[in-house]
Amino acid sequence: MTTRVVILGAGFGGLELATRLSEELADEVSVTLIDKNESFAFGFSKLDVMFGRRRPEEVRCAYSDIAKNGVEFRQELVTSIDPTARRVVTDHGTYDADILVVALGADLDPGATPGLEEGGYDFYSRDGADRLRDVLPSFTVGDAVIAVLGPVFKCPPAPSEAAFLLHDFLTEHGVRNATTIKLLTTLPSPIPVSPDASARILAGMAERDIEFWPESVVTSLDPSQKTASLADGRTINYDLFLAVPIHRVPAVVEQSGLAVDGWIPVDPATFETRFPDVYAVGDVTSAPVPRAGVFAEGQAGTVADVLVARLGAGANPKPYQGTASCYVEFGGGKVGRVDVDFLGGPAPTGRFNEPSVEFMGEKALFGSSRRKRWFGR
């Protein structure tokens, strides 16, 4: 009898785990991979789409391309999770799992910030990026505000990248002198784990006349006045408001009882939740690393090691290391790299590598190699 593994969510975490299990345990497990969407897109491709560098259909990887031994993909909406019984209900049926892995990511909640849906744009969702692709060319004069609205958000470098790429976009369209760019964030610096990366980003912003407002919490927008209010009483004018909305676990996770204080707690060495044989990886957890695809992928690798050791002939797994390399686009065709280590020492570290054209190529390879590995093309 094969072990029934049900993976909820086919993002960075779910795709990597399904791939590893197919490579190493295809005879021992039957994997059901469930996602509500028909395709995957890398987080960073939203920036490509919004700035018109790639078309939406170019960045989508169809789940129908997944052809892996022992893995079956189902496009279904997960509507309930019972972690005690390891039973999942979708809009199409019911699944009982021997091992259940929750990799459902973080949802965006633009409605949590009054005025945002009427007066601003989100650039963290596929629809938001698609919409901005049409909107940005008509922004020719006025104040652009990019704002991170919550304390927890995916990919800490992405808002800074958006500011640099907006600068390039407006410059190319000949309207940079008629516009301003401000980046507001809840964080004290662009990438707190790496003072060197933060200093380089701040220098890059100063060179490009981009204002950086740290520890600035936007609480609401007034679309009729085109102003945003901050928690400390300040207000800011905007003509174009680009938001990183408040993040939260998907409603189905909230209703399942898996989350505590908003996110799923896990054993940071193995990613098992407090429910036996239920694991969680990626943005949906409160693991002590940032929300980013590279971390979700590494966590999935650890769960794969754990399952290979349990079900196959694997060695005892090494605990999760919390190391990864994150790319930061500086515009002008250059990318920097931060090599981070969250769990290997007494405090997290982030070694910064100067922006270069070579890292742009490395970032492209990062995407294309995963695409090939997960989707075969």
Ligand SMILES: Cc1cc2nc3c(=O)[nH]c(=O)nc-3n(C[C@H](O)[C@H](O)[C@H](O)COP(=O)(O)OP(=O)(O)OC[C@H]3O[C@@H](n4cnc5c(N)ncnc54)[C@H](O)[C@@H]3O)c2cc1C
């Ligand atoms: C603009 C931007 C730039 C980024 N750049 C980078 C980068 O350069 N490097 C990097 O490492 N990370 C980057 N990220 C972050 C990265 O995309 C996420 O952190 C990563 O995708 C998290 O992986 P995950 O597997 O936890 O969740 P996800 O990849 O979000 O996958 C979760 C999946 O669950 C599915 N799902 C959710 N609810 C349900 C449901 N009820 N039923 C069925 N399916 C459901 C979703 O459809 C989704 O496919 C970026 C993100 C953004 C927005």
